[in-house]
Each structure stands twice: as structure tokens, then as C-alpha cells.
Amino acid sequence: MHLRYLLLVIPLILTIGSCKQEKVKTERDILFNEVMDIHDTCMPEMATLNKLKRNIRKTKDTLTDEKLITNSNAMLTSIENAEEGMMQWMRDFNLPKKSDPDQKVIPYLKEEKIKIQKVSDAMYAALKAGNELLKTNQTSSNE
């Protein structure tokens, strides 16, 4: 009986204890962190993306195949757009002030989460497609 009681009470005490240590996160805190997490995960890829663009440009200059040259030009534009998408999002993003009411901040952060997710998707898509094209270009250059 006592053991069953203890098994029920101990997790409860641990839960209360851990709750006391952490500040309770509000919906706006959670949303803000989600927006930042998406941004922080893909932001370091900006340098990777730019390097990929420069490498594609270098290989493009060695190509003779018109189709590959056209594909390379299209890919360079896609990468530029993905890079610019991130920069534009950062230019437009307004850090919510503490004094801003939840009714204003929560819908704003929900919109920003959708926007930054699109930016992130475009960056990763450009990275994937760009790396594949770079391999094709390098193979063609070596032939």
C-alpha cells in the first residue's frame, strides 16, 4: 500500500519541483522560439549556399553543353532568390516588444513562422538541387 502511494507521489513531487525551476512559457514565448529555431537552423547555410553558387558559376564557365548552361543559369537565379528570401525576411522581421499585447504578437508570430518556414524550405531545396547540378557540371567538365 505504502509503496503504491510512494510511486504515485514521487513523480508528482518531481514534476512540481522541475516546474518551479523553469519559467512557465506562454504561447507567444513558444511561438517566438519556434520562429527563431527555424531561422537559427537554416541561417548558417547561407554561407554554404553562397559557396555553392560560386562553385556553380565556376563550373558553368567551363561548360559547352547549352542545356547545362541554361540549367546552371536557372539554378544561380534560384540560389540568389533563396539567399535574398532570407535577407528580406530578416529586414522585415520586427522583434515584438514586451509591451505589445498578445492579441497583436501571437497572430504576427504565426504569420512569421509560416514565412520563415518557406524561406527555410527554399534554401534547403536550392542546396539540394544546386549540389546535384554541381556534380553534373563537374562530370561534364571532366569529360
Add this chain to the structure above:
Amino acid sequence: MFFACETEQDKDVNNKIRSLNVNGILPILGEKEINGKDTSYHTIPDYNFTNQYGEAVNPNTFKDAIYIVDYFFTSCPTICPKVKEQELRVFEKFKDRKDVYLLSVSVDPTYDTVERLAWYVDKLEIPKSNWHLVTGDKDFIYEIAEDFFHIAQEDPDAPGGFNHDGRLILVDKNKRIRSFCDGLDEKDVDRFMLDVQMLLDEK
């Protein structure tokens, strides 16, 4: 990462480099090539930027001087202004020296025009002498970042590419990287300022 904190991985990299700095002599950072008795170190290649006054900035601007480099952009709401606060501390400490400069390179040069940089200088009350905020060709800015942030790249555990994480880089009179710090960490900036002084005292 413009808004992010320093990662554990970054801290490891910083600690490794700091541990090199032990005998009162700053190490020369980056890859080196040894040919017989000659050792050649990684150096910053030539560049051509335009500053907040529309003036050209190139390695000659820093002839016989040392300089501190950071990457930033004017629409960055959180990290960049905090790093600028720390850079202002560095500036204050060495403001009477004619051989210490700061070079802040924008990663968003399309938006950060000369006019925008001038506006930013006024907004943050950045001193007008010995501090160049520059714009230029975007792809070149990213390419040369690989040279400025070369120190992290030689470590296989370091994060890929360069992070826009507020890092400050110290370049000597011979275009070599001698130290760096986390520009968001006041204590690390204190240590970095000692490194700057150590470099100035170097014969």
C-alpha cells in the same frame, strides 16, 4: 547565426584557440605551409570595399596598422547592436592609437548602401575615426569571409562555413590572423583587448 547564442561547438573552438595563447606571445592562426626552414602562414587576400563615407577601403587603408574585423548587417535587430556595444569598448580603449582600426563588413551589401551605413553610424553613435563600416560585392564578401574566419575552418569539429555570430577577428600588420573572440561575451572581449595590446607590444 544572427539571432542565436554561441553553441557548445563554438565554445570548444574558442577554448582550443585560447589555450594556444599561453606564453605572452600571440599565435599565428590558420593553416601554414612548411618548406624546409621557411614557414608561410595564412594571410588575408586583397579586397576592395566602400565605407560609410563612400571612400575606398583596401589593405592599404590598414598599412602599418592592426585591425579588428566583424561581419554584421544593419537590419540585424539583436546580435549586431550588442556586438557594436562591445566594439565601442574596444574602440574606447585604443582610440588614441593611430595604428588600430575596426572593419565592420556588411553581409547584406545590397541593402546596406553607403547611405544606409552612414545612417547606422549615426544611429549607434559609432565614432567617425578609425572605424570603417563597409559594403561591396556580396559574393566577394562571402568568399573573403572564408579567409577572415579561416581559424574555425581548420578545425574539423568547427561549424561549417562562417557564422555571423558576432565573432571579432584580429589581423596583424602582415595580414595574418592572431586572435579572435565572441563579440557577445564581455569577458571574452576583455581577454581579446589584452591580445590586441599584446600584438601592439610585439616587436
